[in-house]
Amino acid sequence: MGRFLGSRGARKFMRNRLAMASLGVIGVYFLTAIFVFVGGISMDATKQRVLPKHVPGFLESSSLDQRVEAASHYLNEVDLACRLAERRDEDPYGILVEKHLAERIPARLTPDEYNDLLDEAFGILEEELDGVDDLNHRPELEPRVQRLEQIAETLYPVPAGWDGFKYKLRTFLGSDAAGQSISVRAVYSIKVAFQIGLVTSIISVLIGSLLGAAAAFFGGWVDHVITWIFSTLSSIPYLVLLSVLIVVFFGTIFDNPDRPFLSLVPVYVAFCSTFWIGPCRVIRGETMKIKELEYVQAATAIGFGRMYLLIRHIIPNTAHLMFINFSLLFIGAIKSEVILSFLGLGVKGQPSWGIMIRDAKDEVASYFFWQIGAATFLMFVLVLAFNIFTDALQDAFDPKHVD
Amino acid sequence: MWSFILRRLLYNIPVYLGIILLVMALLRVRNPVYAYLGKNADEKQVEQFEKSFGLQDPFIVQYGHFLWNGARLDFGESWKYKGTTVREKLLTSIPPSLSITVPALILTTMISITVGLISAFYRGRWIDRLLVIAAVLGMSISFLVYIIFGQFVGAFLPKQAGWALQPFEISGYKPWYTMASTDIFGVTVPYPSHISPGTWVAFCLLPVLISVIVSMGYDTRFYRAVMVEECNRDYIITAKAKGATKNKIMFVHMLKNAMIPIITRIMTTLPFLITGSILLEIFFGIPGMGRTLITAITDMDYPMIQGFTAVIALLYILSIILTDVLYALVDPRVRLS
Numbered sequence: 108m109g110r111f112l113g114s115r116g117a118r119k120f121m122r123n124r125l126a127m128a129s130l131g132v133i134g135v136y137f138l139t140a141i142f143v144f145v146g147g148i149s150m151d152a153t154k155q156r157v158l159p160k161h162v163p164g165f166l167e168s169s170s171l172d173q174r175v176e177a178a179s180h181y182l183n184e185v186d187l188a189c190r191l192a193e194r195r196d197e198d199p200y201g202i203l204v205e206k207h208l209a210e211r212i213p214a215r216l217t218p219d220e221y222n223d224l225l226d227e228a229f230g231i232l233e234e235e236l237d238g239v240d241d242l243n244h245r246p247e248l249e250p251r252v253q254r255l256e257q258i259a260e261t262l263y264p265v266p267a268g269w270d271g272f273k274y275k276l277r278t279f280l281g282s283d284a285a286g287q288s289i290s291v292r293a294v295y296s297i298k299v300a301f302q303i304g305l306v307t308s309i310i311s312v313l314i315g316s317l318l319g320a321a322a323a324f325f326g327g328w329v330d331h332v333i334t335w336i337f338s339t340l341s342s343i344p345y346l347v348l349l350s351v352l353i354v355v356f357f358g359t360i361f362d363n364p365d366r367p368f369l370s371l372v373p374v375y376v377a378f379c380s381t382f383w384i385g386p387c388r389v390i391r392g393e394t395m396k397i398k399e400l401e402y403v404q405a406a407t408a409i410g411f412g413r414m415y416l417l418i419r420h421i422i423p424n425t426a427h428l429m430f431i432n433f434s435l436l437f438i439g440a441i442k443s444e445v446i447l448s449f450l451g452l453g454v455k456g457q458p459s460w461g462i463m464i465r466d467a468k469d470e471v472a473s474y475f476f477w478q479i480g481a482a483t484f485l486m487f488v489l490v491l492a493f494n495i496f497t498d499a500l501q502d503a504f505d506p507k508h509v510d
Numbered sequence: 511m512w513s514f515i516l517r518r519l520l521y522n523i524p525v526y527l528g529i530i531l532l533v534m535a536l537l538r539v540r541n542p543v544y545a546y547l548g549k550n551a552d553e554k555q556v557e558q559f560e561k562s563f564g565l566q567d568p569f570i571v572q573y574g575h576f577l578w579n580g581a582r583l584d585f586g587e588s589w590k591y592k593g594t595t596v597r598e599k600l601l602t603s604i605p606p607s608l609s610i611t612v613p614a615l616i617l618t619t620m621i622s623i624t625v626g627l628i629s630a631f632y633r634g635r636w637i638d639r640l641l642v643i644a645a646v647l648g649m650s651i652s653f654l655v656y657i658i659f660g661q662f663v664g665a666f667l668p669k670q671a672g673w674a675l676q677p678f679e680i681s682g683y684k685p686w687y688t689m690a691s692t693d694i695f696g697v698t699v700p701y702p703s704h705i706s707p708g709t710w711v712a713f714c715l716l717p718v719l720i721s722v723i724v725s726m727g728y729d730t731r732f733y734r735a736v737m738v739e740e741c742n743r744d745y746i747i748t749a750k751a752k753g754a755t756k757n758k759i760m761f762v763h764m765l766k767n768a769m770i771p772i773i774t775r776i777m778t779t780l781p782f783l784i785t786g787s788i789l790l791e792i793f794f795g796i797p798g799m800g801r802t803l804i805t806a807i808t809d810m811d812y813p814m815i816q817g818f819t820a821v822i823a824l825l826y827i828l829s830i831i832l833t834d835v836l837y838a839l840v841d842p843r844v845r846l847s
Contacts, residue, residue, distance in 0.1 A: 339528035342823045342830075344781075346788050346800075350807045351815065355539045445652050446789065450804065464654050471662050483655045491650040498646070 116427060116504040126499030129492035136297055136489050143298035150367070153295045153458050157209040157274075158282035161470070164289070164477045165279045170243045171252050175232075178252070181259040182228050185213065189221050209288070210266045210274040221262070228258045281477040283466060292458040293481040299459040300441050300489065303371065307378035308436035312429050314379070315386030316422065322387070323394035324417050333391075337384045345381060349443065352377035353452045364456030374453055378440055386432040390425045397421055427504035434497040438490055445486065460486045514838050518831045529823040530580075533816060534573060542812045546589055563813075576816065585817030590809050596817035599802060604784060605702075607791070607798035609686065609714050611783040614721040619776060622726055626733025631760055633738060641730065648727035657793045660720040678716040681795045686710035717790040729775075736771045740764045770840055777833040781826040 120126055142148075159180035163169060169177065184206050185199075192199035199221055203213040216224075231251050266274055280290040322333035340348065356362055356373035363370055397403060398421065406416055441460075447453030448461025460482040467479035543559050544551065560566045563586070564575060579585065585596035629641045665678040686709035687702035740746070741764065749759050788800035799818065806814035 335524060335528060338522075338525045339532060342525060342529050342826045343533070343819055344822060344826075347803055347807070347819060347822070350804060351533065351536050351819075354807055354810070355536055358540065442652060445654060449654055449789075450792075451808070460652075461654075464652065464658070468658055471658055472666055479655065479658065483652065486652060487650050491647065494646050494650055 120499055120503035123499045123502070125495055126503075129495040129499070132488060132492040133496060136492075137301065139294060140298045140301035143295055144302075148291055148295050148298075150295075150457055152288075153292045154287060155209055156286040157211075157277050157288045157291075158286050160282060160284050160286045161473075161475050162278070162282045162286075163475065164281040164481075171245075171249065172243055174252050174256060178228075178255045178259040179232065181263045182225065182232075182255075185221060185262050186225055186229075188213075189218065189225065192218065208263070208286075209277055210270040211263055212266070214262055214264050216262075224258050224262060228255055231255050280481050283463075283478050284470070289463075289478050289481050292463060293460070293485050295458050296460045296463065296482065297485065297489075299454055299457060300444065300486070303374060303378070303444050303454075304437040304440040306375055307382055307440045308433050310375075310379045311382035311436055312386050312433045315383035315432070316390045316425060316429050318383070319387035319390035320394045320417060320422050320425065323391045324398055324413070324421060330391075333387070337387055340381060341384050346446070348381055349377045349447060350450070350452055352380060353447070362455075367454075367456040370455040374444065374447065377447075378443065382436050382439065385436065386429065389428050389432060393425050393428055394421055397424055427500070431497060431500050431505065434493055434500060438493045438497070441486065441490060441493075511838070515831070515835055518834050522827050522831060526823065526827055527577075530577065530816075530820055531573065533819045534576065535569070537812050537815060538569065542810065546810050546812070576820075580817075580820050585820070586813040588806075588811055588814050590806070590811040590814070596813050599814065600799075600817065600821060603797055603799045603802045605687075606683070606685065606796050607784060607800065609710065610717050610721065610790065610796065610798070611787065613714070614718045614725075614787075615776070615779060615783060617718065617722045618725045618729055619772075621722065622729035623733050623772065625726070625730045626737055627760065627765070629730065629734040630737035630741060631756075633741070642734070645727040645730045648723070649731075653724055653789055656720055656724050657789060660716060660723075661793065664716045664719075677711060679712045680716070680793070683713050683794065683796045684709055686713065713794070713796070717787070717794050717796070721787055721790060732775065733768075733772065736768050737764065740768050743767070770837070773836060774833055777829055777836065780829045781822065784822065784825055 159177045161173075162177060163173070185203065188202040188206065189199045191197075192202055199218055200213065200215050207213065231254060265271060277288040277291055280288070280293065283289055283292070318333050322330040353373045356376075360366075361369050361372045403416065403420060406420055411419075444453050444459060445461035445464060448459050449465045451465075453459065453461055463478055463482040467475075467482070470476075470478060543556050543565065547555060547559065564572060567575070576585075583597055585600075588594050588596055588599060591599070625641060629638045632638045661680050665676075665680045667673075668676045668678075686706050688704045689700050690703040691700040745767070746759060746763065749763050754763070784799055788804050790796070791798040791801035792804065799822070803815070803818045803822075805811075806818065
């Protein structure tokens, strides 16, 4: 490792400021992924209802229409609970506590206080705001809407302190069609992206470089068989092969949204069986060149075995290509995951950027961009960082690469 | 030369057989009949179904059967669309794919070669940097996002805002030509007639534009790299020493020599013209090859999947052989190795 870090390529890479910055970005993402993985954000948190549906994020001020709709959501919750409580002859708070929206817990009031507030609120809703079609163009009604929001706030107080901060984090990007927090889902997806990216690119690079090096080094029938396998696989359109490989798993235990970890297995299998082709080609070509070099011949002359030569002298000298390919495959895995999840063949049972984009497809038509925006932005930054990182790697280690 | 072509052909036969083998085997990992009739199909039904499609034969017999029928372009009947043969499906879904991919390929290639040349011409200057940065940024956005926003800006916004110009439709695809056929020496030859460019613009131009924008990032970078590499060759230095102007070097000497990698790249994308862009076809409801194949896969329509992949893979392999042959024509060293 020390030898690697001291090499000319590594020093060249470290002098590249943009590359180091992108490495930093990747590091931040990776730490976030670890944080999610160890339980920082649980799967339940991504499915929890935290807001009324389609609440816009922090930058966009809601129109009066949306504000009334959001306030009525809270009022209706309390109203339902009160009626149920009356029928069962219970304390409405007991029922309401169950309906907390994450950290936002209903206020503890007596049944009469609840009813008074509700009466006032529904009074405003029914008498003053009902039947007003052009609410957004009637600013004189704003005080009434504010009063409505005040009541909602009294019934469902926004928490203060640490809880309040957590609640802010949950809500600052708004909510999707099911009232789930967009920010939580988008951040959780980082873990899914890294999980798929790391597993598939590590396995694919390992398989690819072993097979590639073996094919070139041993030649003969080994080479023929390996080239035959990868020519065959690469002659089927990539998305089609992925879909067929995943459809094979339909109806098995791997096709179960309730077990999200198992349901990723088809994705791993499909990606690994197509992704190894890239590194295999490249490393096969490189090994062809390396095995003719003097130091390999010298090692042969000394009398080292062929296996030893391959593992000790040839594969380590293709390490830079492995790094470059790893990074390329990582980008490929993230992008393909998004497309497969969109087609309904990828991630199941947990949020991912692809699933968020799929859900957001129809929201765009009603000018709601928060979900697609969050997923796209997080993915864009990560893929961009990886693209810059890969370029810098190629710059530093691949003499053929054009700057 | 002929021996080279023959060698390439012979070499690719096992590859093609391998593709068919792989696809057929993958499709039979789970019983295709249950996948199609549902888990609760009763045994009689299943048996009848299996018999009628020859699924009870040993795998090797089915394989041979498929190859023999495939050689005569007979891939059987679709399970989903009763009464339609796979061949008919193939023939009807190729033109919609082509009407998007061909214009897209031409536009993309022309624009990105130009941009690549400009970038290489001003290498290291601000305009080059700007183009390189734009390409990397463009590459980092998901294809899906391009499509969603493309549809939003191109079709949804004009409709919602009631603009006078609403050029694009995003659903309800209609073909922009009608097929007619004529007899030439007793052979029926179909050809498109009644071409209406307006319909093409309405249904196909927006996907074409999106596809051009998506591939610009990758292609510009590739062509720039090709040009920059050519810049460092000895013949450029010679031309400079002879006193040729920079413009002449760029557009006469360099472009000519850069044609080899350019042609290779175009050739390798040729089979994907037929395959079409699966995502674009899904989003725009275009009944092309890509969408038909993906729906066949999710519907478990086995004869369709087998037939389509067989044809696509064949086209792919043929185009690779063609590329090799072109290469060998240009560079005799390839032929002899």
